[in-house]
Amino acid sequence: MTDALLLDRLPTAAEHRRIAEAVGWAEAFDWDTLPASLDRSLAGAVALQGGHAVGMGRLVGDGVKYFYVQDLAVLPEYQGAGIGTALVQRLLDHVASTAPSTAFVGLFATDGAIPLYRRHGFAQGDMTGMFRLVEPAVPAATIPSRLA
Template identity: 50%
Template sequence: MSYEIIDRMPTTAEFTAVTAAVGWQHAYDPDAVPASLARSLHGVVAVCDGAVVGVGRVIGDGAIYFYLQDIAVVPEHQGRGVGRALLTALERWIATQAGPRSFVGLFAAGESVRLYEQFGYRRHDDMTGMFRVGPR
């Protein structure tokens, strides 16, 4: 199989299909997805045989803070370097935008931690990632 990595934001339908395929369908308010994608700094898609099989995006303020978000690959295409290719494309774009003291962060779980470590991401003992869902 051949994959093409394209620098563009996924459509709402593409994003929803890929994130549902990896089990994230309940993580997002479907009504908020179009606005979230539109407000992202940059996006990439992985295409195989004309279909989007992977997505990734960068969110943040575009000056100091950059966060890798929603990097996902349809399970049938995992383990073939697609995630690495998406991450490489996002990293290449960040390198054109971020200054030498910019913060580039992400949340990672499971097997994805090893991939991000290969790109220089590390856990820091003096920092704790935290989050909550919804307004208080």
């Protein structure tokens, strides 16, 4: 890996947006609700180079049995230097240190990222990933960033 510094923290909304847009994910997020989404994440890891975020990843889920790797990305000019590998390992280390028993860790991956995840023991197995988008019944402005 390059001399990037890995930190156990979530990316800021600005860092997340900058990295997401750089990897072609500009249309994948509702930028107005992203801060609340980051707030409710279980954990995160950020790679810094020269004081600037160059990679990120986070965990979502119940924090006990089910964890999902979310938004793992590295700026294109830093890809191939081991930063993605280090971020995945950092997130898996968090799961291993917090889950009280064997945990399920899932993710969605682009075709290009499949080899990265396979190196960390992820397999497609006999399941098929699926998803669905659901429109909100309540406007986003009324959703608090933290549960009371």
